[in-house]
Amino acid sequence: VQLQASGGGLVQAGGSLRLSCAASGPTFRNYNMGWFRQAPGKEREFVSFIRYNGHTYYADSVKGRFTLSRDNAKNSIALQMDSLKPEDTAVYYCAADTPPVTISSGLWSANGYDYWGRGTQVTVSS
DSSP states (O other): OOEEEEOOEEEETTOOEEEEEEEOSTTGGGOEEEEEEEOTTSOOEEEEEEOTTSOEEEOTTTTTTEEEEEEGGGTEEEEEEOSOOGGGOEEEEEEEEOSSOOOGGGGGSGGGOSEEOOOEEEEEEO
């Protein structure tokens, strides 16, 4: 499975960005998909995931500001990021959990995923 993230960039605080992640593989509809981010000098942290059935989960730090969706026809997910803050600045990585899939409690951790994209930089200026 190959993952290609796109959509990062530079935006002012309060602005919006939309990240996309395209996945290869004929059974994308059975994947759980997630986003993580890593700021300079910090560990990679969970942002959001969407299960194969469309249920979504968010870190408290982004809840109410970020919205994750999937389009199985296009083998892709999209992370709409609104009301961005300087502390959202990081490299954002998409990840795939392929069958046999991990239970939801395991998807909050990077260890729950099998494949990773290369990341896209998001910079929010104050």
